[in-house]
Amino acid sequence: MVITGGHRNDGALLAAVLADIRVPRLTAGRPRTRPDAVVADKAYSARAYRRALHARGIKAVIPEKSDSIAARRRRGSRGGRPPGLDVAAYRGRNVVERHFALTKQWRGLATRYDKLAVTYRAAVVLAACITWSRI
Template sequence: MTSASRFQVFSDEQWARIEPLLPSNEGRQGHPFGDNRRVVEAIAYRYRTGIPWRDLPREQFGPWQTAWKRHRRYAADGTWDRVLAKLLAQADGAGQVDWKVSVDATITRAHQHATNTTRPEQDTGAVSNHRNLPIEECEPAGHGIGRSRGGLTTKIHAAVDGRGRPLAAVITGGHRNDGALMGSVLGDIRVTRTGQGRPRTRPEAVIADKAYSAGTYRRALRARGIRAVIPQKSDEIAARQRRGHRGGRPPQLDTGAYRGRNVVERHFALIKQWRGLATRYDKLAITYRAAVVLAACLTWSRI
């Protein structure tokens, strides 16, 4: 391994796929973007290592301010969401997306550098694909940081395809209920067609754990024609049994399909190898989520 490759996150093949999807200088006012790869590699390297922005090696990446400002710009204008959307469209066009979708959430501790902001005691907002909304409308008041048993935390709600590759990500405070965010996570799935046709937004099935077993969530999936692969909680089973025949039939569970739910846990294990995602250092939820989406772009650029 050469000294330069130690600082690289993208392979040459991955960069060849991603570079054409990034914003160009055409029609842009002000100083033109220079050396896109060096700046984007700096952003990815910072999140992979978890170092402060100021500690980025200058000889490899240039001034740290350039990398930070570019990341902030790409987070605000949804650049990485658009790149991911194009990569997903290419993969779906090639039949590479498995539409048996697994949904879950994982908690990350918020570092003191992320929490020294003014915010409500409990964050009730969520940040997802804002699709070019003004930044004032997409950054929640509490910055996606909430107080839970683990202290000040952030939660990443994700949907992955049947092979564990990310389709959507929503950021909330760590105290938010997993099931209550299922609609927002599924609503963030929007895969455009490479040819004609409307974007695909509906999975074949949603595989989730007992946190998503409430009747409200099952009815919402049924209304969209999505098969629910979700086991019941023990108290739900007991309540139905107490009612006897009035309790109705239990929802069916495809145990074979449910065995595949671990792909979402493996996805979380992979993204948390990036130390800047395993612990949140970002003050803004949109910049933290942008790094989660950047990691997703890296995954899909390997396909």
């Protein structure tokens, strides 16, 4: 988890987030550092995000924005091929969205009263642990 200032662009820290990924193995061994796919919403459909994921060999499951679709169609055959979308994998994104909705039930997290990033991150981890223990 990477915590930044509220005014900071998410794309600036994509490399840091990808570097922090650790997917544990079912058997013994070191954790994988490259997931099979990254599922995101339309806000992350920019070419820079897709290129960064492609450079690491990660499948991007991101729908295309409607204005990008229109621009590509306007260009005709010069518009290029649309990026693929695994619809079945994209349906699983609602699990993450529901977790964010649960996290926003904590007033201090939703409004970010904490000034220090360390304190805010600790509150997010605490909320995740309490949510996980209720399952």
